[in-house]
Amino acid sequence: MSYVAENALIIQSDRSVLLEVHSPRADAARAAIAPFAELIKSPEHIHTYQISPLSIWNARAAGMLVADMIAALRDHVKYPMPEAVAQEISALGSRYGLTVIKRDDNRLLLKTADVPLAELLSRTNEVAKYLADRLSDQVFAVNAGDRGVLKQSLLGAGYPAEDLAGYVTGDALKLELRPISASGAPFVLHDYQKASAEAFYQAGRAQGGSGVIVLPCGAGKTMVGLAAIAQVQENTLILTSSLTSVRQWQRELLDKTTLPPDAIAEYSGESKQTAPITLATYQILSYRASKDGEFPHFQLFKARSWGLIIYDEVHLLPAPIFRITAELQARRRLGLTATLIREDGKEGDVFALIGPKRYDVPWRELEGQGFIAAAECTEIRISQTTARQMEYAVAEKRHQFWIAAENPRKHEVVRSLLQKEHGHRILIIGEFLDQLKQLATLTELPLVTGKTP
Incomplete structure (x- = not known):
C-alpha cells in the first residue's frame, strides 16, 4: 500500500473524507474537493467531509466532470482510495443528465438517455404518475403543472433531471446598479x-x-x-x-x-x-x-x-x-x-x-482574501458545584441540559470576559430566558427577547 505523507486526505469506504488540517497540502486538498463534498464538521485537527449523491449532482450541474472528481481525490490521498468509492462516484455522477426536460413549441417533454431507462421510469410509480403520453421509445409528454413534482420524483428515483425547458418572460423592469450609491459611497461588486x-x-x-x-x-x-x-x-x-x-x-x-x-x-x-x-x-x-x-x-x-x-x-x-x-x-x-x-x-x-x-x-x-472578518473561536468549560453535580445526576435526561446550561459559575466568566474585551461591541447569546435575565441584572446590559418592540 502506497503512502504519501504530505497529502491531507483519508477516504473511507462510506464516502466520508477526512482532511488533516495541519498537512502541508491541506489548503489545496480542501479547494479540490469543495465542489463535490459537503463539510460535515470542522474541529481543530481533522475536518470531515461527506460525498453524497446530491453533492455529486450539484457538482455535475455546475459542469464538473466525474473524472475530475476522482482525480482530485486521488491527487490528495494519503492512502489509496477504495476502488468501490471511485466506482460509486462514477455511477452516481453519470446519472445526472440521463433525463432531460425540454420544451417543444408549447409542450413539455421528458427525454431519457436510452430505452431501458425509459422503461424503468415508466414502471416506477412515483415517476410514472407524472408522465403523460409516451411519444416515442425515449420521450414522454409532461403536463406543464407537473414540471416541479416530476423533478422531485426523478430525484427520488436517483435520476435527477436537467431542466432545459426555459422560462416565461415576466413584466419588464428597468434598473441599473449605481457606481456611486445613494449614500455617496462607491459601489463595485466583488x-x-x-x-x-x-x-x-x-x-x-x-x-x-x-x-x-x-x-x-x-x-x-x-x-x-x-x-x-x-x-x-x-x-x-x-x-x-x-x-x-x-x-x-x-x-x-x-x-x-x-x-x-x-x-x-x-x-x-x-x-x-x-x-x-x-x-x-x-x-x-x-x-x-x-x-x-x-x-x-x-x-x-x-x-x-x-x-x-x-x-x-x-x-x-x-x-x-x-x-x-x-x-x-x-x-x-x-x-x-x-x-x-x-x-x-x-x-x-x-x-x-x-x-x-x-x-x-x-x-x-x-x-x-479579507472579504469577511476572521473568526477566532474559544471553548471554555466550566465545572459545576458539588450540589449542582448531584442535581444533574438525579435529574431526568431532558432537564440535564437545562441544569448544565444555567451553571451559575458562568456568571463570573462572563464578567471577566466583559472586562477583558472592554470597548468592543459585545453580544451575549443564551439558551434560556431566566439565565439571560440574571446576566442582564448582573451586567446591567439591555436584554433583547421576543417581547422586545
Missing part, C-alpha cells in the same frame, strides 16, 4: 459576487435561471441578488426569513440601484402592497388560520407576472413554500444561503425545485 450572478443567469440561456448561490455570512449575498435582478430586468418577488431582512433588502435596493421608492413594496402583516419589486417573509406566506386551511397569501405568487423569485436564506424555506414553488417552475428562481444543509433534510427539494448549486465560495477563502 469578483466573486459578479461570478455568482453570472453563474446563475448564464446570459439568459435555459441552462441558467435557476439555482442556489452559497456564500458565507457577511459575503454580500444581497449584492448577488441585486446583480441578478439587474441582469434579468423583470419584476421580482423577494422572499426572506424576517421583517428585518425585508427592510435590509429595501435599504440596499434604494441605495445601490436606480429604482425609485414607489417601485418597491412590502407584503407583510403591516402592509400588503405589491410593486415591480415586492418583498415578503416566509412567515406571512405560510400563514393559515387552521391546520387544514388554505394559505390565503399564496395569491401573491400570481399577483404580478414575476420574472424572478429570490429565496433568501433558502435553507430556512418552509415546506408550504416548496409546495407552491413546485408550481412555479416556469419562473426564474434564485436561492441564496450560507449552507445547503437543512434541519429537515429536504436538501433534495431545494435541488429539484429551486435548482442546483451554481456557485460556492468557502468561507476560508474569502477570509484569507
Whole structure:
C-alpha cells in the first residue's frame, strides 16, 4: 500500500473524507474537493467531509466532470482510495443528465438517455404518475403543472433531471446598479459576487435561471441578488426569513440601484402592497388560520407576472413554500444561503425545485482574501458545584441540559470576559430566558427577547 505523507486526505469506504488540517497540502486538498463534498464538521485537527449523491449532482450541474472528481481525490490521498468509492462516484455522477426536460413549441417533454431507462421510469410509480403520453421509445409528454413534482420524483428515483425547458418572460423592469450609491459611497461588486450572478443567469440561456448561490455570512449575498435582478430586468418577488431582512433588502435596493421608492413594496402583516419589486417573509406566506386551511397569501405568487423569485436564506424555506414553488417552475428562481444543509433534510427539494448549486465560495477563502472578518473561536468549560453535580445526576435526561446550561459559575466568566474585551461591541447569546435575565441584572446590559418592540 502506497503512502504519501504530505497529502491531507483519508477516504473511507462510506464516502466520508477526512482532511488533516495541519498537512502541508491541506489548503489545496480542501479547494479540490469543495465542489463535490459537503463539510460535515470542522474541529481543530481533522475536518470531515461527506460525498453524497446530491453533492455529486450539484457538482455535475455546475459542469464538473466525474473524472475530475476522482482525480482530485486521488491527487490528495494519503492512502489509496477504495476502488468501490471511485466506482460509486462514477455511477452516481453519470446519472445526472440521463433525463432531460425540454420544451417543444408549447409542450413539455421528458427525454431519457436510452430505452431501458425509459422503461424503468415508466414502471416506477412515483415517476410514472407524472408522465403523460409516451411519444416515442425515449420521450414522454409532461403536463406543464407537473414540471416541479416530476423533478422531485426523478430525484427520488436517483435520476435527477436537467431542466432545459426555459422560462416565461415576466413584466419588464428597468434598473441599473449605481457606481456611486445613494449614500455617496462607491459601489463595485466583488469578483466573486459578479461570478455568482453570472453563474446563475448564464446570459439568459435555459441552462441558467435557476439555482442556489452559497456564500458565507457577511459575503454580500444581497449584492448577488441585486446583480441578478439587474441582469434579468423583470419584476421580482423577494422572499426572506424576517421583517428585518425585508427592510435590509429595501435599504440596499434604494441605495445601490436606480429604482425609485414607489417601485418597491412590502407584503407583510403591516402592509400588503405589491410593486415591480415586492418583498415578503416566509412567515406571512405560510400563514393559515387552521391546520387544514388554505394559505390565503399564496395569491401573491400570481399577483404580478414575476420574472424572478429570490429565496433568501433558502435553507430556512418552509415546506408550504416548496409546495407552491413546485408550481412555479416556469419562473426564474434564485436561492441564496450560507449552507445547503437543512434541519429537515429536504436538501433534495431545494435541488429539484429551486435548482442546483451554481456557485460556492468557502468561507476560508474569502477570509484569507479579507472579504469577511476572521473568526477566532474559544471553548471554555466550566465545572459545576458539588450540589449542582448531584442535581444533574438525579435529574431526568431532558432537564440535564437545562441544569448544565444555567451553571451559575458562568456568571463570573462572563464578567471577566466583559472586562477583558472592554470597548468592543459585545453580544451575549443564551439558551434560556431566566439565565439571560440574571446576566442582564448582573451586567446591567439591555436584554433583547421576543417581547422586545
